[in-house]
């Protein structure tokens with residue numbers, strides 16, 4: 568965790584330390600790894616929320632997306648779509664209001680929640 572330390576006035580890393588009251592953990596303190604300044608809680612610690620930080624998880628999600636998509640693709644038919652409306656007279660797409668078959672493939676497919 569990066570903090571803008573008020574003790575040494577630099578951006579540095581903070582170490583998390585459990586705070587005990589007797590043997591009971593009552594919270595977490597943050598200690599500057601540079602100068603040892605101690606912040607009694609997460610609220611008091613001057614965390615740096617940098618928007619420049621690389622978005623690691625987003626990139627990872629993107630690279631995984633194609634394989635997930637491929638696995639799901641065979642289910643991209645109207646029968647699996649949340650817009651698919653079935654009534655006693657017809658099956659139709661709730662988006663375009665046109666008749667459709669459960670096996671039709673559609674670019675507007677959105678997976679129905681189970």
Ligand SMILES: [Zn+2]
Nearest residue numbers: 572575599602
């Ligand atoms: Zn410091």
